[in-house]
Amino acid sequence: xxxWLYRAWLLFLVxxxxxxxxxxxxxxxxxxxxxxxxxxxxxxxxxxxxxxxLNDAHNxxxxxxxxxxxxxxxxxxxxxETLENYLVxxxxxxxxxxxxxxxxxxxxGADKGLLDALLSPSGRGVQSPLKINPEQHRLLDHCWRSPGxxxxxxxxxxxxxxxxxxxxxxxxxxxxxxxxxxxxPLRMVVLLPLQNGQLPFWAALxxxxxxxxxxxxxxxxLESRYPPPTKTSFSIRQNGIAAQSIFAHQGAQYDVYxxxxxxxxxxxxGAWYRVPGYSLVAGVALPRSVLVAAWWNRMTGxxxxxxxxxxxxxxxxxxxxxxxxxxx
Numbered sequence: 001x002x003x004w005l006y007r008a009w010l011l012f013l014v015x016x017x018x019x020x021x022x023x024x025x026x027x028x029x030x031x032x033x034x035x036x037x038x039x040x041x042x043x044x045x046x047x048x049x050x051x052x053x054l055n056d057a058h059n060x061x062x063x064x065x066x067x068x069x070x071x072x073x074x075x076x077x078x079x080x081e082t083l084e085n086y087l088v089x090x091x092x093x094x095x096x097x098x099x100x101x102x103x104x105x106x107x108x109g110a111d112k113g114l115l116d117a118l119l120s121p122s123g124r125g126v127q128s129p130l131k132i133n134p135e136q137h138r139l140l141d142h143c144w145r146s147p148g149x150x151x152x153x154x155x156x157x158x159x160x161x162x163x164x165x166x167x168x169x170x171x172x173x174x175x176x177x178x179x180x181x182x183x184x185p186l187r188m189v190v191l192l193p194l195q196n197g198q199l200p201f202w203a204a205l206x207x208x209x210x211x212x213x214x215x216x217x218x219x220x221x222l223e224s225r226y227p228p229p230t231k232t233s234f235s236i237r238q239n240g241i242a243a244q245s246i247f248a249h250q251g252a253q254y255d256v257y258x259x260x261x262x263x264x265x266x267x268x269x270g271a272w273y274r275v276p277g278y279s280l281v282a283g284v285a286l287p288r289s290v291l292v293a294a295w296w297n298r299m300t301g302x303x304x305x306x307x308x309x310x311x312x313x314x315x316x317x318x319x320x321x322x323x324x325x326x327x328x
Contacts, residue, residue, distance in 0.1 A: 020306045024295075031295050032269060036256040038208075039271035039284050043254065046205065046213060046282040047273040053201050054278060057171055058149040060090060061188055065175045068098055068186065076106045083108035092200045094168060095191040100184070111168065111191060114157050118144075118170050118189045131156065135221055136235045143172040144187075151278065153221055154194060154234040167194040167234055169223065197228035211286050212268070216243065218279040222263070229263035238263065242270055246281055261285060 064086050068079060083096050087109050095109030099119040107115040118140070132140070136153045143150035152170040169192040176183040195203070198213065207213055207226075214225040220243040222234050232238065241259030249255045254273040261268045270285030 042284045043271040043273040047275045051276045061173045079106045093190050094193045097189050099187045149173050198226035213284050216281045231265045232263050
């Protein structure tokens with residue numbers, strides 16, 4: 001009698017624990033799917049917003065280039081006035097510089113030394129006042145050689161006109177202007193400051209609490225991130241879970257991932273979406289603690305019920321065992 005009673009009680013405990021474990025696992029997967037779907041939708045919105053922002057910047061700089069006529073390029077004061085007027089209306093940009101096929105760089109705004117370096121011929125001027133790594137140098141060289149519009153890697157500046165260690169994203173445009181009917185190249189560079197690690201328009205996005213937002217190049221180089229990374233830096237090729245997901249899905253437009261984010265050394269659930277028309281990937285992520293909190297809130301009721309069943313079954317088993325022993 002006691003042996004049968006013990007086995008029945010033990011079987012009931014196993015059934016309750018297995019059912020609780022299955023319910024907890026199913027709820028965890030459901031929460032990951034739900035949050036992953038929401039993050040993917042937000043990543044798509046970030047990608048579209050980035051696409052529109054860069055297109056607007058491209059068109060804006062191109063229109064400015066049409067205003068810089070050869071006579072203006074030959075007269076730095078006239079050109080500088082045009083650039084200064086442009087910055088009055090373009091609040092997202094910190095500085096802008098131009099260089100013609102025959103003249104010296106002309107710049108307006110802060111960090112003129114940085115602009116001079118970026119406007120110099122490939123590799124010869126991108127040294128001082130810049131401290132750049134080989135990956136930055138390769139990407140800057142690519143932008144310097146590329147016709148049309150090109151987004152460069154973030155560069156750090158310590159100019160007296162900017163905050164110590166400020167990051168600037170250079171936007172390059174090589175266009176053509178007419179010199180006595182002959183097309184001649186005109187190179188332009190605009191400095192887009194990262195505001196606490198993020199692009200200016202990101203501040204208006206409905207980012208979830210404790211969430212992060214990032215922009216990576218297809219090769220894994222970190223272009224921007226909010227909040228700023230703590231275990232790595234901008235313009236460095238990443239090897240965390242987001243970069244691994246991008247490398248593993250080269251032909252995919254988007255993906256949802258879960259794993260260790262080395263930028264902050266934290267497990268995160270995230271999603272990324274490719275930016276149309278650019279070699280960029282936009283993404284958003286949440287720390288695992290947010291998922292655990294949501295899972296715990298959903299499991300509080302079932303866990304309480306399961307514990308109540310375990311307690312009642314144990315009390316029932318102890319009572320029946322005592323009765324059975326008294327009869328014996």
